Amino acid sequence: MNTSGRSTIILLDANVWIKERLLRSAIGVAVLYSLGRSGIKMALPNVIRREAIAGILKAGRKAASDVENGLSTLQAITRSKPAIKLPSEDDLLAAAEKRFAELQHHLIEIDHSPEQMARALDRVIAGRSPSARKEQFRDALLWECALEISSKHDVLFVTRDDDFVDAKPGTLASGLEKELSDGSRKLTLFADAADVLAAITDRVPPLNYDYVANLILEAVNYELHLLEEKHGIIIGGLTWQNLAAFATEEVDTLAVSFRINLGTVFPGTLNAPETVDGVVIVAGECFYNTRTDEVLDVNLDRIQIHSPTGEPKGAVYLQANMGGESRAIPYKVRHPIDGARRSTETS
Secondary structure: OOOHHHHHHEEEEEHHHHHOOOOHHHHHHHHHHHHHHHEEEEEHHHHHHHHHHHHHHHHHHHHHHHHHHHHHHHHHOOOOOOOOOOOHHHHHHHHHHHHHHHHHEEEEEEEEHHHHHHHHHHHHOOOOOOOOOOOOHHHHHHHHHHHHHHHHEEEEEEOOOOOHHOOOOOOOOOOHHOOOOOOOOOOEEOHHHHHHHHOOOOOOOOOOOHHHHHHHHHHHHHHHHHHHHHHOOOOEEEEEEEEEEEOOOOOEEEEEEEEEEEEEEEOOOOOOOOEEEEEEEEEEEEEEEEEOOOEEEEEEEEEEEOEEEEEEEEHOOOOOOOOOOEEEEEEOOOOOOOOOOOOOOOO
């Protein structure tokens, strides 16, 4: 990644920090392991730190609310409520601050200069990317910071924000790309932490990825069953997978990012009696222990239902995003399974 002896700096957008749970996720742990081995640092602009903490607090509040609602349901059924102490807002804030302190040796913290903030404001007023579609001072400030860093370092910029991205996946918005065209700056765009991890580290030796994919599917079997019941579809076995595994500091534990396609049948209706084949896409990350043959801490990024082309197809097209947020499933799976997705399927 280095050019002309320039050092490499990773810049994670706030949405990536939030998705990877302040790098406590499977891929986050692998990123930190790779940083420790390579000496690569991460830039942490103040605007990113503040937004990441705000996002973590929001996610924590929602998780606590979900637990509280679940306890209320249990109380209604059993007439007693389990005694569980949920973290307060102050607890969540302290945990986030503590995590950034733990990562201090990996970080280059950046305070924004008055000049950066003035350039960002000018960008918003002029309606220039990344504020072309909406007035977004935060994005403009982040981009000004990225430009400044990239004048001295090779920047690996990881963001899930569409305001930075062109219609073509993996490509910077055209207005931003032009700002790098003179060659004095080097910035490479990545869609997620797994992509940048693949760029800075070697993959592990080959695994039986179909086998690991089926272990993952067994772990999310309940989620898939709910999807079938909700939308009246029939989800079949694995048709395609794209898994990437990375080393962590635990010798036997790999971080795995995954996208798995499952054959799906959309039953006919009175207006359209023909059945239609489609696909369910399951994507996320997890740990895989090679010694115990366990899939651990499956973190779903999304489950989507698509027609064969991925485009809407009349009334049978459905999409089921996981509420726009990652969902953690702390299941462990030890037993091997065959090509069928679930034991309740019949021939």
